[in-house]
Structures are given as C-alpha cells and as structure tokens.
Amino acid sequence: MNAARDRIGSTPRLLVTGGAGFIGSAYVRDVLGRRDGTRITVLDKLTYAGRRANLALAEDDPEQAARLRFVHGDIVDPTVVDPLVAEADAVLNFAAESHVDRSILDPEAFLSTGVIGVHVLLEAVRREADRATSGARSSAPRFLQVSTDEVYGSVHEGWSRESDALAPRSPYSAAKAAGELLAMSYHATYGTDVVITRGSNTYGPYQYPEKLIPLFITNAIDDQPLPLYGDGLQERDWLHVSDHAKAIDHVLHHGDPGEVYNLPGEAQLTNRAVVAAILERLGKPWSLVRTVEDRPGHDRRYALDGTRLAGLGWRNLTDFATGIAETVDWFRDNDAWWREARSGAWDDYYRRQYSARLAASREA
Ligand code: NAD
Ligand code: DAU
8 A cells, every 4th residue: 555644643533423334334343453553433323324233343342342432423413523523633424314215205314414414523623623723732633524426426428537527416415515515615715634535336244225235135035026226227336345444544544635535446337237146146036126116316327537546555455246245145144133224114114115116116
C-alpha cells in the first residue's frame, strides 16, 4: 500500500456512526481485529437494519471489547453527538437509511438521517476544529462521509469519475447527494477536514436481507420465489464488504482533505448474472426466479472509475466469484442471524413491497 502521509495517526479514537449496520459493523470488526490500539465508539440508533449482534465478534473478545464502546442514539440529536465528537480524532458517518425501495415507500427518515443528521455531525466537527485552532485540543477531527455511487444517477455508458455531475434519481440517493454537498460546503466555507467515499453495490455477511443478494439467498434457501424487477438486465458493480470497509479506512488515513473517492467493486454484472451465481452455489433451480413489476425510476446501470483510489495505493482483495460463494455459505451457515432479521416488522414490509408484485409475476 502507499506510504503517503497518515493524516490521523496510527492509534486514533474513532467515532463510527451507523456502526451496527452492514458495512459499519464490518469496518468496526476489521479495524478492531487489527489489534493496533485504535479505539472506536459506535453511535447507532438501532433501526430495523442495525443490530448489536453484528458487533458480537468484537464485543466477545476481551482485547477488542476494551477498545469498543457502544452508544445507542440518533445522529440528529446534538446532545448525544457533541460530547462524542469532542473525544474523537475522526468521525466516520455510515449512518443512513440505506434501502432504495423503502425510500420509495416512505422517504421521510431518509431526509432526517441523511441531511439533518449529517448537519448535526458537521456542526460538532466544526466546533471541535475551532477548539483546535484556539489550542483547546491538539488537532481538528477529520470527517469521512460514507456515500454511494448512486449519487451519479443511472450511467448509460462509460464510468463515473469523481468530477462528474451528481444526478440522483431516488429519494435515497437524493438524500445521500444532499449529505455530500453539505459536507463539501463545510470544507469550502469553514475549512472542515472532509473526505467522501462513493462505494458501489456492496455484498457479504451480515447484510440485512432486504437487499438483492441476501434477499435472494435467503428466499432460495426456503424455496420461496425470487422477485426479479423488470428484465433483470440492470447492471451493478459489486464490491465485497471487507474491501469496502478496508478502502474506507485507507481513505480515512490517506485521502486528501476536500476530496471524493470512488470505491469500485470491479465486478460489473447484470442482476440475472448475480442471481444465476447464487442459485448455482445453492444448487437451486432458475424456476424460483419470477419477473415482477419494476422499481419506479429504476437506475439501469452504475459504473465507477477507480483511478483516483488506485492512485492512493488501494487495491481490492476479493474477486466476485470467491466473494459470492463465501457470502452464500455464510447465510447458509447463519440461519439464526437472518431468520431473526426477517422477523417482527419484516412481514409487513415484505407484503407491502412484494405481495401484489408476486401475485402478478411471470416466468423469468
Ligand atoms: P445499513 O442499513 O445496513 O446500516 C445503517 C446503520 O445506520 C444501521 O445500523 C442503523 O441502525 C444506523 N442508523 C440509521 N439511522 C440512524 C440515525 N439517525 N442515527 C444513528 N444511526 C442510524 O446500511 P449499510 O448498507 O451498512 O450502509 C452504510 C452506509 O454505506 C450508508 O451510508 C449507505 O448509504 C452507504 N453505502 C451502502 C452501500 C450498499 O450497497 N449497502 C453501497 C455504498 C454506500
Ligand atoms: O450502488 C450502491 C447502492 O447499492 C447503495 O447506496 C444502497 O444503499 C444499496 O441498497 C444498493 O442499492 P441498489 O438499489 O442497487 O441495491 P438493491 O440490492 O436494492 O438492488 C440491486 C439490484 O437488484 C437493483 O437493480 C434492483 C434489483 N432488485 C432488488 C431487489 C431488492 C430486484 O430485482 N429485486 C429485488 O427484490
């Protein structure tokens, strides 16, 4: 990896918001698992998608647990956020409502967390930077906003570069774009040390089973229909969660202030190809797949140019064939985890999202 200057030091105190979710918890497990002295406070609201169990591997290990603190709270609440930011060398904001289909059904929470929440974090970081300027603390905290390739909108050809215009097309991606723009405005106006990552579609263990890959794996395990939207020829660029987490950490330590970094997966596939890979690993038939009514405003294709990240010295470690096989096996071996996730309010969501679609479905 590149030997560029480390901008936050080797044993920082990190505030990780949304650290009980899919990618945030992978980040926490990975960083604590390095056993390099880094301390982490997780601030998480524990929405339907956030689960304390996602941190169990770290919390059950005494050496890691001593460097991990969990705070149950909301990033929109300054009384919770301010004292935590005051203790941090860097803030990594993973917290978000993250599912596009839910943003179509009910956008409000997306705006609250994605815009107001980001503002509350930025204000706290700005205050701490002022304290650093006045000598009340040794250095200003860095703010890393975890964003997404969806802010570019649907990319019909070519690969999105960081300088491309933002053209989000769902309430989810519009909220993510708003969060980014707010963060960049703090960099321009107040000199806040902001870096932004735009990751591509992420998959792997502990992903809440509403998203394509874990939904289709868990449905297929139970021989339930797999609801494929439209023609299934939409393209996504798949990034393994451990690579996503490690790339975020690389940008945190080495990224330039005020910069955006694409984090591509380098596995550009149609949804049909992804579903075929899942079924092959599980030994289940294609007849489970059903064509259903498309997602409104469905983005056809995302594709990221990774030149800037490569220039920072980062390379992904997991190829898609290996990653999808391990992911399928993880869900097959962790039945209790995903059955718990698919309980409670799950049935209502599933009915709302899929009942009418499946009733009118046809062979895929
Ligand atoms: P997730 O839904 O699994 O986890 C989100 C976490 O944030 C949960 O633990 C939830 O409890 C917490 N949270 C939500 N609102 C909160 C609030 N107001 N205050 C505190 N905590 C709150 O999401 P994920 O897939 O892990 O995504 C993490 C981040 O990465 C998001 O910002 C998302 O936009 C971004 N991202 C995701 C992907 C992907 O494919 N999953 C790809 C690129 C970027
Ligand atoms: O690209 C990054 C984004 O990837 C992240 O920012 C989001 O947080 C994350 O949810 C994801 O968004 P997508 O909308 O691309 O992911 P999802 O898993 O919902 O859908 C992937 C593709 O599969 C998309 O083309 C829609 C399709 N799909 C999805 C579901 C849930 C289906 O065909 N059927 C389904 O039931």
